[in-house]
Amino acid sequence: MEQVTAKPQGWIGVDLDGTLAEYIGDMSYIGKPILPMLNRVKKWIANGREVRIFTARAGDEASCEQIRIWLRNVGLPELPITNKKDFSMVALWDDRAVQVICNTGEVVMPPYNRGDNIQKTREGWRAAGVSQEQFLAGVDQLLGGEPERTPPAAG
Ligand SMILES: [Mg+2]
Numbered sequence: 001m002e003q004v005t006a007k008p009q010g011w012i013g014v015d016l017d018g019t020l021a022e023y024i025g026d027m028s029y030i031g032k033p034i035l036p037m038l039n040r041v042k043k044w045i046a047n048g049r050e051v052r053i054f055t056a057r058a059g060d061e062a063s064c065e066q067i068r069i070w071l072r073n074v075g076l077p078e079l080p081i082t083n084k085k086d087f088s089m090v091a092l093w094d095d096r097a098v099q100v101i102c103n104t105g106e107v108v109m110p111p112y113n114r115g116d117n118i119q120k121t122r123e124g125w126r127a128a129g130v131s132q133e134q135f136l137a138g139v140d141q142l143l144g145g146e147p148e149r150t151p152p153a154a155g
Contacts, residue, residue, distance in 0.1 A: 010090035012143070013054035013082075014041055016067065018095035020053070027057075030066060033074045037093070041076065049143075051079055054092060058083040090143055 017023035020038060022031030044051050053071075057063035058081045067081050085092070099108040109124055125132055 010088040011050040011052050011080075012044060013052055013085070013089050013092040013094075015092075015094035015096070016053055016055040016057060019093055021070065023095075030070045038074060038076075045077065052089075053079050053081045054083065054085075054094070055081065056083055057081075091139070 014020050014037070016030065017027075019034070020041065021033055024031055041051055053067060055067070057067060064081050068078055071077070071079060100106060101108060109121075109128075125135075
């Protein structure tokens, strides 16, 4: 990874359905927390980072109230809830995102990102010769925080 010395401040966007909470196709309900993601968010907050819930649900006040209750129930503070990106957003974690390399249109990893082929995703990481842990430590460095030390659950 390229050496970057600047430590940008700013907020990390975290999608709700399918990213921080299990999504089972029912928008009237918010699923169980996805623990690796929940723990990551708690660590960011403990390290003083700003995290915003980035969700299409943000347009609806009743949904926002439902999210605030859910956040309390899973032990998170009252995080901002938004569907708006701005120039201070330094990262977006989202189960639908396909990451491209800046200014190239090149896709970073094969987009096995709909949760339907986690095995192929793991094979992709192995083929790349880098662990998710190493990759995330690099991302964390770019964002100016402590490297993530929790290894992925499996694979
Ligand atoms: Mg989602």
